Amino acid sequence: MAKSDNSKLEQIVAEARRASEQREQGYREQALKMYPHVCGRCGREFSGKNLRELTVHHRDHNHDNNPPDGSNWELLCLYCHDNEHQRQLEAQQGTGSGSSNRTAGATYNPFADLKSLLDDKNE
Structure with missing residues (x-):
């Protein structure tokens, strides 16, 4: 790849990142004004410095779907x-806990003989 092509590619990537960050800041600020500063899953509350740990999750996983009513967002x-x-x-890979093509569980039980080992030690 020629040097000018490489710098053009870097410029395009940088512009795309800036646009993405600006878009993210827009919907994040809206979501923070709209919803209480609480994680929608674990219920942890956020304020002050740790507010940066609260993120906007897109329910449909489409970061470009940002309706003004916030119906596609949740704070996590x-x-x-x-x-x-x-x-x-x-x-997506079919390896989740709800998957029907799960592999068999472990057959080795490391604690199988624990009781007898403890009994021998206490004697």
């Missing part, structure tokens, strides 16, 4: 937001 803490996206990835 960083941890619950990551968990929600992980659950979506697992569902």
Whole structure:
């Protein structure tokens, strides 16, 4: 790739990131005004410095779907937001907890003989 092509690509990527950040700031600010500063999953409350840990989750996973009534948003803490996206990835891959093609559980029980080991030790 020529140097000018590379710099043009970098410029396009930078502009796309700026636009995405501006869009995100817009709907985040709206959601923070609209909803209480509480995680919709774990119920943790946010204020002051830790408010930055409260994120906007798009229920339909489309970051461009930002209706003015906020019906596609919910406030989630960083941890619950990551968990929600992980659950979506697992569902798409068919490996989630609700999947019908689950692999068999573990057959080894590390505590199977624990009682006898403890009984021997107490004697």
